[in-house]
Amino acid sequence: MVDVSGKPVTAREAVACGAIAMNAEAFAAVRDGTAKKGDVLGVARIAGIMATKRTSELIPLCHPLPLCKVSVDFALDEEKLAVNARCTVKTTGVTGVEMEALTGVSTALLTIYDMCKAVDKGMELSGIHLEEKTGGKSGHYVRAEGGYV
DSSP: OOOOTTSOOEEEEEEEEEEEEOOHHHHHHHHHTOOTTSOHHHHHHHHHHHHHHTHHHHSTTOOOOOOSEEEEEEEEETTTTEEEEEEEEEEEESSOOHHHHHHHHHHHHHHHHHHHTTTOTTOEEEEEEEEEEEOSTTOOEEOOTTOOO
16 A cells, blocks of 8 residues: 555545436336335445445555545436436545545446346446545646546
8 A cells, every 4th residue: 555644634525427328118217216126326325325435445455544424416317318426525634535436436336237237237337437536735636528538
């Protein structure tokens, strides 16, 4: 692991986003709350939050961090038949929470896949990325519009 013992303690926040596209039947089940496995977005939210807290167990050399706040939010895109996910993580410490936010959003999307795979095995996760981060030596980062092209 990288030695972060000499770094100053600062407030840190990271936001990661991603999406999962699906067929109309799966989208309707998510939207209407009729999936056989239950409340897809509720379960995915809890899974994403839980994943942020276990990031250092999943990503080698990632520091375990005390998290102050985690939120996982969803927006339904009727036109694209997709669920957009956003994970926000905050801490006060010597290293950032980018990996926690990325792990949270990825796990939330994977949970949606798991809960809907009986209806649509062809769902596609996409666009998982760091949207913004604050704190630390590198300061404030905001992803450029459109990301990498």
